[in-house]
Amino acid sequence: MAKVLVVGASVGGSIAANTLRDLGVDTILLERDLNYVKPCGGAVPPRAFTDWNLPHTLIDRKVTIAVVCSPRHYTEFPVASSVPNPETDFIAMVRREKFDRYIRERAVDKGAELIEGKLERLEVTPKGVRAVYEDRRQKTHTLEVDAVIGADGAYSTVARSLGLPRLPMAIAYQERIRLPERLMEYWHERAALYLGDDVSPDLYAWVFPKYDHVAAGIGAGAGRTQAARQLLANLKHKLRDQLAGGESVKFEAHHLPMHPRKHLSYDRVALIGDAAGLVQQTSGEGIYWAMRSGEMAARAIVKHIDAPTAANLRRDYDRLWWRAYRPTYLFLAFLQRISYNSDLQREIFAHMCDDPDVQRLTFDGYLTKHIAPAPLHVQLRITAHWIGTALREWRRLRQLKPAHA
Ligand SMILES: Cc1cc2nc3c(=O)[nH]c(=O)nc-3n(C[C@H](O)[C@H](O)[C@H](O)COP(=O)(O)OP(=O)(O)OC[C@H]3O[C@@H](n4cnc5c(N)ncnc54)[C@H](O)[C@@H]3O)c2cc1C
Incomplete structure (x- = not known):
């Protein structure tokens, strides 16, 4: 029976595994560290909850007011579409530790085999793919599968095994700050973006509310990794009235790919989410796009499970992806x-x-x-x-x- 390996059990990989199981395919989900929490602001469009039937209990906060602040102008406005609908007009704020775990466990409930191990390399042959991984005790294992979905994020080992170059990256640096109830009140349903050389010379800074804390972070383009700490300190200084008395509970940093790869598919391998560079440039939004690409890649692989060639996968994954979303990527x-x-x-x-x-x-x-x-x-x-x-x-x-x- 055909077998597909998904490397990376975060949002994208876990949705891919759910889809593969829904379509009746033997699925292995390989995750380097089951306790890993992806550094993330956790802003998700409500559409994700309907598209993949996720419970609203995963939502910490429903943001209904957006704040944008440039050096000289402050504006706030409601999160509302052309046809206002209070049921869907909000930005969902989630904690990745809870959100990712739910989707991953659902894939396991559907029959995916979850292995904790770090992919070391892939060898693609005309007959299949050999995947070599190391378990937690540094023992090496080999898996033989028909196809692979690379959902292993910005530093993708799957992409490296295919000889693909690293993508241009931005850095995102974030601190989670627990606030007294009285200050949390302001952030109850607000999310804010801050623009300015002092907080983010080429992207933006943010404060997103979580259930009992806020995530305050900055994004900075290539070559600004060293400056990231100072930019975050500047943001906190700027917001001293709203964040005063807060207790720092966690620092998180990670790279964000800033450009999609030329191809998403190769012989027997499809890349999704950050591994494929599918983050949106203006917003740094990547959760929905990792989930959407995970589902689309899984469907294409199942359709061509007897011949998952680059040409076949590009026809039913890359081409459909860019037909649906090219205007969005170009505009943003x-x-x-x-x-x-x-x-x-x-x-x-x-x-x-x-x-x-x-x-x-x-x-x-x-x-x-x-x-x-x-x-x-x-x-x-x-x-x-x-x-x-x-x-x-x-x-x-x-x-x-x-x-x-
Ligand atoms: C600070 C920050 C804030 C962000 N805020 C937002 C936001 O508010 N909203 C939004 O939509 N997006 C946000 N993003 C982007 C979002 O986090 C990513 O786009 C999204 O997580 C991509 O999902 P993914 O499944 O492709 O990869 P990832 O979530 O990066 O997951 C990759 C997985 O692969 C595993 N892995 C890696 N290498 C291996 C290996 N060799 N073997 C096995 N497993 C491996 C990792 O452990 C991880 O679980 C933010 C990013 C950052 C850094």
Whole structure:
């Protein structure tokens, strides 16, 4: 009987394993460390709960107010789509320790074999794949399978075994801070983004609420790993009134891939989630995309289980993926280039968030996971607003610049 190995039992790998079992395929789920908790802000669109039938008991907080703060502008607005629906208009905040475990255990309940071990290398042959892993006692084992799903994150050993290069990476650095009840009140249903050279020169910083604490973090582009600690300290200083008296409970850091791989599939192997570079550039959002790609790759592998060649998998995974999501990736990559890299860009971005059209389009895209072009009159209205804001902010920032002697 055909057997598929999924490497990495986090969100993407566990959804892939659930799908493989639903389709009746023998599945092995290999995870390096079953106690590992992925460093993460844990913001998930509610759609994930309906798409994969996940219980709302996994949600710590439902965020209904978004805050965006540039160096000179503060705005907050409701999380609401074009057709407001209180049942689905929120951002779900989860703790990965709870969320990932639930999905992984469900895959095991469905019959996936869970092994704790670290993949060392893969050897792909015309007849199958040989996977060599090391268990917790550093004993080496070999698995023979028909196909592999690489769900092993940003530093993917599966990708390295295929000879693929490392992707360009950003660093995300986060502290979990337990707050007194009185301060937690402010964060009850708010999540905030902060823009500025002092907290994130090329991405953004955030505060996301969890059940009894907040996660405060910064994202920083390539080459800024050394600066990450200082950027986080600056964020905490900026928010001293809202975070004062908080108890630091955990520091977490991890790389985030900043560009998708050219191909997601190879002979007998499909890469998903961070291993495939499927994080969104503007937001750093990767949970939904790891889950979605896990399901899509699993379906393609099962369809071609007798001949899982690169050509077959690319036809039913890569091609379907990019047909569905290319506009989203292109639009969000463009937005990142024009929003975070200078004070002028940040001021325009924060002011544009006051625009109800922009708010609706943002949440339509985030909540449905599809970016549809807005009606022409809305596009014209937003363009006119953008030009007006850009001119005003450009003039204002010029006036603020010290004159050269
Ligand atoms: C600080 C931070 C904040 C973030 N905040 C958000 C957010 O709020 N919302 C959001 O959507 N995304 C967020 N992301 C991105 C999100 O965490 C990732 O995109 C998502 O976890 C990717 O899931 P994945 O299943 O592809 O890989 P991962 O979650 O990275 O999991 C990879 C798994 O593979 C295992 N593994 C690795 N190597 C091996 C090996 N050799 N053998 C066996 N197992 C192995 C690991 O132990 C791990 O369990 C954030 C990321 C960071 C770093």
